Amino acid sequence: GAVVSQHPSWVICKSGTSVKIECRSLDFQATTMFWYRQFPKQSLMLMATSNEGSKATYEQGVEKDKFLINHASLTLSTLTVTSAHPEDSSFYICSARRPQGSGHYEQYFGPGTRLTVT
């Protein structure tokens, strides 16, 4: 399968600061990447869809000014959590979509980034 990396794997920051998480597709080009958030013992919640060269599409209820997404190249998308608060503490997982032909895509996931805001 394809490889998607995330950096950092975990980060602790203070309230009010900003944190940037990187998501890279290592062996394929991804025009579309997705950012998910996962609370303990819960499923993944789609936050936004990141399209290379254009603005991200945010899901309802996700603050676009708080969760800034940039997809500047075909292999890199970044999520910046601005003015972080303790309630932003969560496991953030990115995913990259790779076309398989015939309108089919496979979606590969990064290992996740655990954010703790103190």
Next chain:
Amino acid sequence: GEDVEQSLFLSVREGDSSVINCTYTDSSSTYLYWYKQEPGAGLQLLTYIFSNMDMKQDQRLTVLLNKKDKHLSLRIADTQTGDSAIYFCAGWRGDMRFGAGTRLTVKP
């Protein structure tokens, strides 16, 4: 409401077969997927099935799809302790929609 529903827990003994079930509401999903998540890790794609198929087998994994009942299942043959994880089913309709996940515990 939820697009995809799963039972939350399943416990089996090593060597037995595991069957994880999933129901979905949106019949427009063209592909249905099974992912595995181990503690503290991302999701690993296990297998997927196209919506016009009834069954797909891949080594120890068998996926069954009942389109009429909108029911998807994942059978793991000869379950091992390393199979202990959370299993998510997901449907694709432009983006991936996940069930809540089934926590599989394999007892030695």
